[in-house]
Amino acid sequence: MKGFLGIDVGSVSTNLVFLDDDRVVQHVLYLRTQGRPLQTLQEGLKKLSRLLPPKTVVRGVGTTGSGRHLAGVMVGADVIKNEITTHAVAASAAVPGVQTVLEIGGQDSKLIILRHGLVVDFAMNTVCAAGTGSFLDQQAARLNLPVDQFGELALSATSPVRIAGRCAVFAESDMIHKQQMGHSLSDIVAGLCRALVRNYLNNVAKGKPLLPPIVFQGGVAANAGMRQAFAEILGQEIIVPPNYHVMGAVGAALLAAEHALSGVPSRFKGFKVAQHSFATGGFSCHGCPNNCEIVEIREEGQIIARWGDRCGKWSQELDSGCGEVEKIS
Amino acid sequence: MRVTFPHMGNLWISLKAMLTYLGVQVIVPPPCNKQALQAGAKWAPEFACLPLKLNLGNFIQAREMGADTIVMAGGCGPCRFGYYAQVEHVILHDLGYNYQLVVMEPPEKHIGELLQRIKYITGQNSWWQVMQGIRFGFRKACLVDQLEKRAFYLRPREKRSGSTDKALQEALATVDAASNWRELEQAKHQAMQRLDEVKTVQRPVLRVALIGEIYTLLEPFANLELEKRLGEMGVEVDRSIYLSEWINDHLFLGLVRGMRSSKAFSQAAAPYLAHFVGGHGQESVGSAVYYARQGYDGAIHVLPFTCMPEIVAMGILPRVSQGTGLPVMSLIVDEHSGAAGVQTRLEAFVDLLARQKRHKGAFA
Ligand code: SF4
Numbered sequence: 001m002k003g004f005l006g007i008d009v010g011s012v013s014t015n016l017v018f019l020d021d022d023r024v025v026q027h028v029l030y031l032r033t034q035g036r037p038l039q040t041l042q043e044g045l046k047k048l049s050r051l052l053p054p055k056t057v058v059r060g061v062g063t064t065g066s067g068r069h070l071a072g073v074m075v076g077a078d079v080i081k082n083e084i085t086t087h088a089v090a091a092s093a094a095v096p097g098v099q100t101v102l103e104i105g106g107q108d109s110k111l112i113i114l115r116h117g118l119v120v121d122f123a124m125n126t127v128c129a130a131g132t133g134s135f136l137d138q139q140a141a142r143l144n145l146p147v148d149q150f151g152e153l154a155l156s157a158t159s160p161v162r163i164a165g166r167c168a169v170f171a172e173s174d175m176i177h178k179q180q181m182g183h184s185l186s187d188i189v190a191g192l193c194r195a196l197v198r199n200y201l202n203n204v205a206k207g208k209p210l211l212p213p214i215v216f217q218g219g220v221a222a223n224a225g226m227r228q229a230f231a232e233i234l235g236q237e238i239i240v241p242p243n244y245h246v247m248g249a250v251g252a253a254l255l256a257a258e259h260a261l262s263g264v265p266s267r268f269k270g271f272k273v274a275q276h277s278f279a280t281g282g283f284s285c286h287g288c289p290n291n292c293e294i295v296e297i298r299e300e301g302q303i304i305a306r307w308g309d310r311c312g313k314w315s316q317e318l319d320s321g322c323g324e325v326e327k328i329s
Numbered sequence: 330m331r332v333t334f335p336h337m338g339n340l341w342i343s344l345k346a347m348l349t350y351l352g353v354q355v356i357v358p359p360p361c362n363k364q365a366l367q368a369g370a371k372w373a374p375e376f377a378c379l380p381l382k383l384n385l386g387n388f389i390q391a392r393e394m395g396a397d398t399i400v401m402a403g404g405c406g407p408c409r410f411g412y413y414a415q416v417e418h419v420i421l422h423d424l425g426y427n428y429q430l431v432v433m434e435p436p437e438k439h440i441g442e443l444l445q446r447i448k449y450i451t452g453q454n455s456w457w458q459v460m461q462g463i464r465f466g467f468r469k470a471c472l473v474d475q476l477e478k479r480a481f482y483l484r485p486r487e488k489r490s491g492s493t494d495k496a497l498q499e500a501l502a503t504v505d506a507a508s509n510w511r512e513l514e515q516a517k518h519q520a521m522q523r524l525d526e527v528k529t530v531q532r533p534v535l536r537v538a539l540i541g542e543i544y545t546l547l548e549p550f551a552n553l554e555l556e557k558r559l560g561e562m563g564v565e566v567d568r569s570i571y572l573s574e575w576i577n578d579h580l581f582l583g584l585v586r587g588m589r590s591s592k593a594f595s596q597a598a599a600p601y602l603a604h605f606v607g608g609h610g611q612e613s614v615g616s617a618v619y620y621a622r623q624g625y626d627g628a629i630h631v632l633p634f635t636c637m638p639e640i641v642a643m644g645i646l647p648r649v650s651q652g653t654g655l656p657v658m659s660l661i662v663d664e665h666s667g668a669a670g671v672q673t674r675l676e677a678f679v680d681l682l683a684r685q686k687r688h689k690g691a692f693a
Pocket of ligand 1: 292311
């Protein structure tokens with residue numbers, strides 16, 4: 001088999017997907033990063049190599065997510081792209097003509113606006129805790145509900161209560177208050193979903209025009225209550241694509257496939273990197289008062305990448321050869 | 330008397346030049362770094378903005394190096410900056426750092442007011458010498474700005490990544506080392522030459538304007554090295570504020586002819602925001618209009634978290650964007666800003682601009 005590998009290393013989850021030569025998703029892995037991106041990625045690669053037939057040829061690799069550069073040097077990626085681009089690419093492939101992408105993951109929420117397949121605007125929210133997957137998880141845990149039932153319960157609400165959703169702290173205390181007043185759990189949960197959707201619309205979308213088709217992706221798209229709240233408040237159909245929770249990785253793989261068309265051979269180092277010993281380390285440089293904190297990545301004891309220096313003293317020492325760089329790609 | 334002052338980008342080169350020219354002993358705090366921020370954020374009120382926290386950190390570090398007098402700019406109007414000097418002084422006093430404080434308010438009516446305060450620090454010098462000192466510092470500020478502008482052009486085009494930065498740092502050090510007019514002339518040539526050595530290649534380049542609040546625009550540590558990051562992505566930047574222009578506008582009251590003035594920005598803001606909102610809020614709006622007219626591909630609006638005038642500007646910028654077609658992204662910074670998040674936003678914004686430009690077939 002031949003195909004393309006997409007890797008999304010985020011702070012909450014690390015996802016790997018494998019697309020075949022026709023760009024059809026063949027394998028999907030979703031792993032918890034748990035603060036150990038390198039080990040998690042290696043584990044993922046091992047698992048994936050076991051799923052693939054022995055003579056599989058990887059024609060291209062793309063990485064994305066906050067750990068994209070780290071993952072990129074580790075596996076030898078052909079394209080390293082940020083989350084906005086990869087999510088937009090994946091959404092366009094799943095729903096051609098998509099104009100709005102709502103993306104809510106564990107740690108952050110994004111909004112991407114496309115016209116004619118091009119990203120024309122985007123917004124991100126990483127500061128506020130309300131409106132992210134982890135806040136939903138916390139509330140489900142507090143109410144003693146498994147997360148998957150959480151959304152279903154919202155659907156059975158008869159009259160959702162209004163929850164103050166401007167901030168996670170207010171939302172939580174308001175929910176407790178409504179519980180004490182004796183509202184039914186389903187009405188409270190439905191109210192919370194609506195509050196989170198309003199929060200998203202106020203803090204991330206900020207009045208931007210959300211035209212159909214609207215795609216909803218990221219882990220939170222699994223929540224039926226959130227899907228319904230979006231559909232009701234926006235008055236539009238909400239489409240959740242099949243691989244909604246790993247769209248970043250899918251997008252990265254699609255971009256790698258696009259890159260492979262140019263005929264450049266892949267830089268992929270092979271699944272054997274899963275067996276190599278990688279380590280990240282760091283030190284503060286006291287070469288000048290900047291006191292930069294330098295991050296190093298070692299493969300089999302050999303330093304393969306460094307960053308964090310302002311002056312280039314450490315990172316440039318490494319790029320052997322010409323060090324010519326590609327800009328605007 | 331050992332004088333120190335807060336950092337704001339390369340301001341130190343100019344201030345140090347002026348003061349040492351007049352025989353004042355100067356202690357330059359270590360460049361803004363993590364330790365300074367931690368020290369400042371620890372003692373500052375939580376909702377104070379990033380500049381105050383970094384100022385405090387600078388002063389704490391400078392005190393440990395023996396500084397005993399602070400020279401600090403003041404201000405007027407609704408922006409909180411006007412009383413930062415006092416607030417910082419009180420916090421430092423409570424911490425047991427005994428500092429003398431000299432506040433340089435922008436002269437309201439007459440430049441004499443400013444000279445008076447300078448005279449306080451520079452003591453024995455004659456007025457004529459003081460004027461020479463100011464001129465010397467101002468000359469360095471102009472030179473520094475010239476070098477930075479040159480670096481903005483080179484960075485997206487450099488052949489070897491990082492070579493512009495290296496050259497710029499060396500060039501700035503050359504300028505800093507010059508201690509009299511003759512040396513300064515030589516330094517100018519050497520510095521320019523050093524930048525001319527940077528090898529470039531022809532490649533498509535985007536033009537993005539950096540607009541917003543002065544401190545976060547000028548201090549690379551505060552904006553997570555925006556200029557460098559963008560340059561590395563292949564973007565030629567311009568800044569809406571340069572130190573020399575600011576000095577001319579606010580301290581010399583526009584005395585030096587032939588320099589860009591922020592007045593033009595306030596005027597350009599008229600269709601969207603016709604009155605003063607404190608700080609540089611109006612200029613921020615106006616600069617977006619200005620850069621749109623100049624044919625820029627986009628603008629990044631930088632502001633510290635909780636900065637009131639810039640929040641007003643941020644609320645108006647989407648309309649400017651719609652009216653002029655210039656994509657604008659706001660970037661709010663504080664001590665919680667993470668490099669990864671900022672990098673993602675910048676890459677996404679640059680990607681977006683590049684795709685739009687390619688779509689229009691406008692890449693030369
Ligand atoms: S890496 Fe360079 S800029 Fe950073 S502390 Fe060391 S010498 Fe200074």
